[in-house]
Amino acid sequence: MGEKYYKIEDVSIKTGLTKRAIRYYEDLNLISPKRTDSGYRLYTDEDIEKIQKIISLKDSLGFSLSEIKAALELDKNVKNILSGELADAETIDNYAKLIEKQIELIEEKSKKLLMAKQKFEELLIDLSKLKQKSKEVNKE
Amino acid sequence: MGEKYYKIEDVSIKTGLTKRAIRYYEDLNLISPKRTDSGYRLYTDEDIEKIQKIISLKDSLGFSLSEIKAALELDKNVKNILSGELADAETIDNYAKLIEKQIELIEEKSKKLLMAKQKFEELLIDLSKLKQKSKEVNKE
DNA sequence: TTTAACATTAACCTTGACGTTAATGTTAAT
DNA sequence: ATTAACATTAACGTCAAGGTTAATGTTAAA
Numbered sequence: 001m002g003e004k005y006y007k008i009e010d011v012s013i014k015t016g017l018t019k020r021a022i023r024y025y026e027d028l029n030l031i032s033p034k035r036t037d038s039g040y041r042l043y044t045d046e047d048i049e050k051i052q053k054i055i056s057l058k059d060s061l062g063f064s065l066s067e068i069k070a071a072l073e074l075d076k077n078v079k080n081i082l083s084g085e086l087a088d089a090e091t092i093d094n095y096a097k098l099i100e101k102q103i104e105l106i107e108e109k110s111k112k113l114l115m116a117k118q119k120f121e122e123l124l125i126d127l128s129k130l131k132q133k134s135k136e137v138n139k140e
Numbered sequence: 141m142g143e144k145y146y147k148i149e150d151v152s153i154k155t156g157l158t159k160r161a162i163r164y165y166e167d168l169n170l171i172s173p174k175r176t177d178s179g180y181r182l183y184t185d186e187d188i189e190k191i192q193k194i195i196s197l198k199d200s201l202g203f204s205l206s207e208i209k210a211a212l213e214l215d216k217n218v219k220n221i222l223s224g225e226l227a228d229a230e231t232i233d234n235y236a237k238l239i240e241k242q243i244e245l246i247e248e249k250s251k252k253l254l255m256a257k258q259k260f261e262e263l264l265i266d267l268s269k270l271k272q273k274s275k276e277v278n279k280e
Numbered sequence: 281t282t283t284a285a286c287a288t289t290a291a292c293c294t295t296g297a298c299g300t301t302a303a304t305g306t307t308a309a310t
Numbered sequence: 311a312t313t314a315a316c317a318t319t320a321a322c323g324t325c326a327a328g329g330t331t332a333a334t335g336t337t338a339a340a
Contacts, residue, residue, distance in 0.1 A: 040287055060252030062202020078263050092271050099264050106257045112200030117246045123218050124239050131232050178306055180317055
């Protein structure tokens with residue numbers, strides 16, 4: 001199968017990350033692109049999707065790169081099990097608990113986010129009321 | 141009115157931040173506690189609430205301290221206007237736009253958070269199905 | 281074939297958000 | 311009056327997440 005490969009500059013353009021950041025993520029074993037014989041990094045579409053996932057987790061969840069690594073590995077391990085890799089009941093239970101923890105963490109963050117949003121929305125409403133009033137005053 | 145004041149160690153215990161971090165936030169002008177004649181910092185309940193707000197913004201939104209500062213100042217400016225400080229229509233509009241931006245940012249983060257949550261929930265479901273199957277196999 | 285535009289590693293630099301240590305002052309209790 | 315347990319500032323250290331620079335190799339096009 002003829003897979004398409006991208007060089008690092010293309011990936012940089014596609015993802016918005018700098019080349020330095022992309023290489024840094026490789027240092028942390030977050031991604032592992034192929035190489036040409038001469039040593040150039042070659043990225044697949046999958047690699048790029050993974051990078052975009054990383055960006056999203058970093059920006060939205062405020063996760064550190066090492067937390068992201070843990071989450072991605074958890075995801076991968078579970079998917080391996082789901083696709084046939086054998087695992088005993090205890091292992092499965094442990095993974096399930098880890099996932100539950102992640103979900104709880106996300107829910108907590110969601111809640112706080114919505115609270116912050118609500119505060120801003122209230123401010124906005126108050127401001128628009130104020131604007132309305134000042135308009136009426138100027139009419140007279 | 142006899143306001144209650146806390147010293148830095150109490151604040152540290154109440155908020156979970158280290159004393160170093162609390163002083164650092166003061167360096168960044170995020171908080172401005174009173175001082176005793178001898179120079180000891182004195183915190184009010186309001187100060188503590190503000191610190192808790194900062195912690196929440198930092199952890200849930202993944203905001204940097206300077207972003208938090210901007211958001212808190214925006215909040216304060218708007219509240220000043222709402223409580224009587226005069227401002228022309230343009231100023232009000234500008235603040236409104238800034239608030240809208242914050243809200244959009246929060247919505248974006250919320251969306252991504254929920255997507256991540258959903259992925260984990262799907263994993264969890266698949267895992268529990270798998271567990272069910274392995275139980276059945278062991279019965280035979 | 282030489283040049284422009286890519287790529288590589290290695291090494292040092294920077295910024296944010298604190299940790300740590302040192303030297304010293306203050307307060308409350310004994 | 312002394313001591314323990316607080317407090318202060320100042321200064322240097324650290325860690326994550328890259329930025330920047332230097333020296334060098336590769337590739338595609340003119």
